[in-house]
Amino acid sequence: MGSFGHKPGFSMSITLASxxxxxxxxxxxxxxxxxxxxxxxxxxxxxxxxxDPLFPAEDFRAQGFTSxxxxxxxxxxxxxxxxxxxxxxEDELDPAFPDRRFLLASTAFGFHLVNLYAPNGExxxxxxxxxxxxxxxxxxxxxxxxxxxxPSLALVGDFNLAPADCDVYDPEAFRGxxxxxxxxxxxxxxxxxxxxxDAFRYQHPDATAYSWWDYRKGSARRGEGLRxxxxxxxxxxxxxxxHSGIAxxxxxxxxxxxxxxxxxxxxx
Numbered sequence: 001m002g003s004f005g006h007k008p009g010f011s012m013s014i015t016l017a018s019x020x021x022x023x024x025x026x027x028x029x030x031x032x033x034x035x036x037x038x039x040x041x042x043x044x045x046x047x048x049x050x051x052d053p054l055f056p057a058e059d060f061r062a063q064g065f066t067s068x069x070x071x072x073x074x075x076x077x078x079x080x081x082x083x084x085x086x087x088x089x090e091d092e093l094d095p096a097f098p099d100r101r102f103l104l105a106s107t108a109f110g111f112h113l114v115n116l117y118a119p120n121g122e123x124x125x126x127x128x129x130x131x132x133x134x135x136x137x138x139x140x141x142x143x144x145x146x147x148x149x150x151p152s153l154a155l156v157g158d159f160n161l162a163p164a165d166c167d168v169y170d171p172e173a174f175r176g177x178x179x180x181x182x183x184x185x186x187x188x189x190x191x192x193x194x195x196x197x198d199a200f201r202y203q204h205p206d207a208t209a210y211s212w213w214d215y216r217k218g219s220a221r222r223g224e225g226l227r228x229x230x231x232x233x234x235x236x237x238x239x240x241x242x243h244s245g246i247a248x249x250x251x252x253x254x255x256x257x258x259x260x261x262x263x264x265x266x267x268x
Contacts, residue, residue, distance in 0.1 A: 013242055013265050014041040014109050018156040018231055020117065020212075020259035024048040024079065028056060030253045034261060035063055038247070041083045042107060043261075045069075046117035046158045048077030055079065070100045078115050078157070084108035094138040101135075104146070109268070111237050112150040114143070116157035121178030129178055132160070136187040144194060151236040155196060158212075158259065159230050163188050163198060167227035169210065169219075179228060196232040199244045199264045209246050212259050220251055229262045240267040 017040055021027040024045060035043070048055065048071050055069045060081050070091040071077035076099050080086060087106030092098075103115040116139065121132035147153055161184045165171035174180045192198075200209070210225025219225060233241060243265040250260050 012268050014268050015039050015263055015265050016042045016044075016109075016113075016154060016156070016231065017247075017261045017263035018044040018046070018115070018158075018229060019261040020046040020158040020229060020257060022047050022049070022257040022259065024050055024056065024077070025054070026255070027257055028059065030250060030256060032059075032063070033253060034247070034250060035065070035081075038263075040081070041109060042113065043081040044103075044113065044115035044156050045079040045081070046077070046115065048079050049074055050077060068103065068105060070103055072100045076100045076117060078103045078117055080105055080113065080115055082107060093135070093142055097135055097138060102139075106150075109266070111152040111154055111234075112146065114146070114153065114155045114157075116155065116159070118158060118160040120160050121184070124176060124178060124181060132178065133183060133187075136184065140187060140190050140194075143191065143196070147194060147234060151234060153196075153234040154237060154264075155191070155232040156230070156262075159188070159228055161185060161188060162226045162228050163201065163230070166208065167210070169224045169226065174226070179226060191232055195235040197235070197238050199231045199233050199238075199241055200227070200246065200262065202238075203241070203244050209248070210260075211246050211248075211262055213251070215258050229259055231262055231264050233264070237266070241265075242267060 050071045057067045060067045065081040067081045068089050069079035090104040093102035101117045106112050119132040122128040162168045162179050168174050211227050211229035213220035213225040247261045
């Protein structure tokens, strides 16, 4: 598998990446490979699955990264690693949603960053799907307010939604899925109405590329994936976009996450 798009690392630019690592401690060898083999200025992690006292902040500091993180045992968890200091951090989307799925920080690179790990939803008939819809509705309102204050904004993470049928290897097989349901895709349309742009699809309108493959079915070997990890850029930030891609090759490492990193390169 290859990385889609140009490799990051051009001069006078910064690289922002996002990766659902499916346990930060289990995936440390892969994360270290990513950090040492690719330029990374900011890396947003999801599904860290670790409480804050056990987060490997010292390991990342040894590699030159400041980190902010909010986690819980066995589930969820989000973190941001940065080569430069990170400003004030907010970790609550809304009091109704206490799960560690949301992290807002100001960066030293001229934009604010929201790192999210959206709920999966389980099934369309479940309480978890209703929770997912309510969570997304709260996120929309939060982003609407943030854009008024911080027009240069990047919204990144595991969205647990495939934006369109071209982001699904078999759209018919996923018809009625919690990842493709029209109610969830409507939330992405609301982000777009706020001026946020899917960086990868903006640059690669006709590409077939995925960021997640089901562990249980050996899907990666058969190329049966979905693109559910996204980087959305606000209109004020979009002119800085140089390149974007999905590092599918990272899944060739031993014991990989079921997700691949997604990245953008921005003018500094």
